[in-house]
Amino acid sequence: MLNKRSYATLPTKIEKLGRLSKSLKGPEIYIKRDDQTGIEFSGNKIRKLEYLMEEAFGKGADALITCGAIQSNHCRATAALGAKLGIPVYLILKENREPEMIGNYLLDHLFGATIKRISESDYQHRRKELLEDLANQLINQGKTPYIIPEGASNGLGCFGYSDVIKEIQEQEKSLGFSFDAVVVPTGSGSTLGGLILGKVMYDYPGEIIGFNIAADAKTFQHRISLILKEAVTYIDSTPPDAHHPRFVPENITIIDGYVGEGYGKSRAVEWDFLQHIARSEGILLDPVYTGKALYGLTEEIKKGTFNNAQRILFIHTGGVFGLIPPSDLPR
Numbered sequence: 582m583l584n585k586r587s588y589a590t591l592p593t594k595i596e597k598l599g600r601l602s603k604s605l606k607g608p609e610i611y612i613k614r615d616d617q618t619g620i621e622f623s624g625n626k627i628r629k630l631e632y633l634m635e636e637a638f639g640k641g642a643d644a645l646i647t648c649g650a651i652q653s654n655h656c657r658a659t660a661a662l663g664a665k666l667g668i669p670v671y672l673i674l675k676e677n678r679e680p681e682m683i684g685n686y687l688l689d690h691l692f693g694a695t696i697k698r699i700s701e702s703d704y705q706h707r708r709k710e711l712l713e714d715l716a717n718q719l720i721n722q723g724k725t726p727y728i729i730p731e732g733a734s735n736g737l738g739c740f741g742y743s744d745v746i747k748e749i750q751e752q753e754k755s756l757g758f759s760f761d762a763v764v765v766p767t768g769s770g771s772t773l774g775g776l777i778l779g780k781v782m783y784d785y786p787g788e789i790i791g792f793n794i795a796a797d798a799k800t801f802q803h804r805i806s807l808i809l810k811e812a813v814t815y816i817d818s819t820p821p822d823a824h825h826p827r828f829v830p831e832n833i834t835i836i837d838g839y840v841g842e843g844y845g846k847s848r849a850v851e852w853d854f855l856q857h858i859a860r861s862e863g864i865l866l867d868p869v870y871t872g873k874a875l876y877g878l879t880e881e882i883k884k885g886t887f888n889n890a891q892r893i894l895f896i897h898t899g900g901v902f903g904l905i906p907p908s909d910l911p912r
């Protein structure tokens with residue numbers, strides 16, 4: 582099997598959202614606290630980085646390069662990890678305007694990352710080239726850089742979340758029941774992709790369902806299908822067929838309709854929901870990913886989409902530092 586490094590605090594616990602479940606009169610909702618993978622690492626990206634770092638060190642890497650939005654949780658987790666390991670981290674961050682020194686961006690600085698800010702249009706069209714330019718500069722300085730893709734979302738990153746299926750199966754044994762569905766926000770794809778891979782690899786009976794928090798479901802179905810095809814190439818012994826029916830875009834379940842105003846933008850209804858969960862459950866969601874996805878899940882439960890499910894597990898993928906720059910939140 583593939584090797585990984587061990588950085589995250591695992592396994593993350595599973596808790597019941599008792600008051601939310603009761604008020605919806607639907608299935609019981611549980612939450613898996615991947616926001617508690619570690620304060621500095623907090624969130625889902627560190628599970629993927631455990632696999633990518635094994636490859637990076639295998640290639641002799643002594644510098645990390647990655648990219649994302651200005652408030653990227655992934656970039657912050659990478660910056661924290663680099664500081665922990667004593668490896669310089671270079672971030673290419675997307676933002677047109679001079680950013681405020683808050684939230685994840687502030688933490689990137691605290692962790693000592695070298696930051697290059699580029700425009701949204703450069704990010705969209707020239708990102709790959711800019712990442713490679715930066716890598717070449719470092720190579721010329723005698724370094725061995727390792728490029729981590731946006732969100733650590735490649736085939737290798739998937740294994741961080743196929744492992745989560747194994748972790749859930751263990752936890753189901755001690756809980757004495759199983760979940761009918763595992764629900765997660767999807768942003769760059771490999772968290773949902775990894776869960777689907779895990780479902781296939783470990784014969785997990787529960788449904789895997791994503792809520793997209795940017796773009797649209799179709800875009801993610803295609804992206805995730807490609808990530809999964811790449812993921813199976815890493816499995817030596819009897820890998821699932823790259824054309825497994827679960828890996829076909831049409832069979833990747835993503836519920837659309839909860840992007841709201843767009844990536845990273847909040848509406849009053851989403852903020853109210855986030856506040857409601859904070860007050861009724863004592864749990865902080867983040868405005869960009871988990872707030873929208875759990876809001877979507879509750880709306881779908883009200884519509885009856887989950888009438889056949891008894892228990893649902895929502896994965897809290899982190900992002901709490903996104904609450905610290907609430908500058909554009911309708912409070």
Ligand SMILES: *Cc1c(COP(=O)(O)O)cnc(C)c1O
Nearest residue numbers: 654768769770772870898899900
């Ligand atoms: C990145 C991220 C996601 C989305 O995970 P992907 O694997 O990129 O789809 C969800 N929640 C939080 C808090 C994130 O930072």
